[in-house]
Amino acid sequence: MPTGAADLRIVRGHLLMYSAGGPFEEGPGSPVLVTDKSVNVVSPGHQTIVQRDGQDYILYHRHSIPFDRKFIGRQICADPITFTADGRIEKIVPTHQGPELVHGRMESQAKLIANASITSSSDANEFTVAACALDDNYATRWAPPGDAKGAWLQLDLGSVQKIERQIIRPEYAWKPYRFAIESSNDGKSWNKIEDHTRDAITGSPMVSNKPVTARYLRLVFPDDVKGTDIGIFEWAVF
Numbered sequence: 001m002p003t004g005a006a007d008l009r010i011v012r013g014h015l016l017m018y019s020a021g022g023p024f025e026e027g028p029g030s031p032v033l034v035t036d037k038s039v040n041v042v043s044p045g046h047q048t049i050v051q052r053d054g055q056d057y058i059l060y061h062r063h064s065i066p067f068d069r070k071f072i073g074r075q076i077c078a079d080p081i082t083f084t085a086d087g088r089i090e091k092i093v094p095t096h097q098g099p100e101l102v103h104g105r106m107e108s109q110a111k112l113i114a115n116a117s118i119t120s121s122s123d124a125n126e127f128t129v130a131a132c133a134l135d136d137n138y139a140t141r142w143a144p145p146g147d148a149k150g151a152w153l154q155l156d157l158g159s160v161q162k163i164e165r166q167i168i169r170p171e172y173a174w175k176p177y178r179f180a181i182e183s184s185n186d187g188k189s190w191n192k193i194e195d196h197t198r199d200a201i202t203g204s205p206m207v208s209n210k211p212v213t214a215r216y217l218r219l220v221f222p223d224d225v226k227g228t229d230i231g232i233f234e235w236a237v238f
Helices: 130-134
Strands: 007-011 012-017 045-052 055-063 074-081 118-120 152-161 166-170 180-184 191-195 205-210 214-222 232-238
Touching: 045 074, 118 130, 130 152, 130 232, 152 232, 191 214
Parallel strands: none
Antiparallel strands: 007 012, 045 055, 055 074, 118 152, 152 214, 166 205, 166 232, 180 191, 180 214
16 A cells, blocks of 8 residues: 555545554545445444455455344455555455455366356245355355255256265354255155264365265255254355
8 A cells, every 4th residue: 555645544435545644534435435335235344454466455354244223243254455546445346256356276277166056954034045055155154044954056067977075064153053964866866965964064175086976966954953053045056
């Protein structure tokens, strides 16, 4: 970020100019980061700026989707920053995908979900439908109703495929999740690929490197796992 007699800082999305002795002044083009309800970006702010490989990025949080006044969830986001020729910060365009650096090398492989369909045992509401787990958007998620029992999420790849890796991104990286990953060729007879129904696992992403040949995959949660404890941002298959 350029520095000099008049320094630049972003405070809650506002570009401020100041000298060593003050005062603060609203900078040209301010604010640079604002709410855009048309794309479900609400109240972005509390940011910091980092640089990687010569590119500047803004890291900030905004309210989770759907926006719920009873539960103000926050999601951490990252988007690139560009500067004008005279060193001013351009308006920041908030995205749901984020820059390439947040996706990781694992997802550079060919996905097998381009023509896949996804269904679920049930959905909590219109914002948390099964399709949210395949939309390549880390801000949306699938979640069943709070009183759901035996919830499941199922992928149909369209034909029998050789699967080498699965990447599951749960709603909370710190939270223990109990579920099983199962596969099937006909959608009726199922085989367990991994079983975490007794010993919960944590982290994000959750990666399964167990190869399998199948048309259908599903995540199955035990009956004693509450729907409020289930949430899947993304499920990628390679």
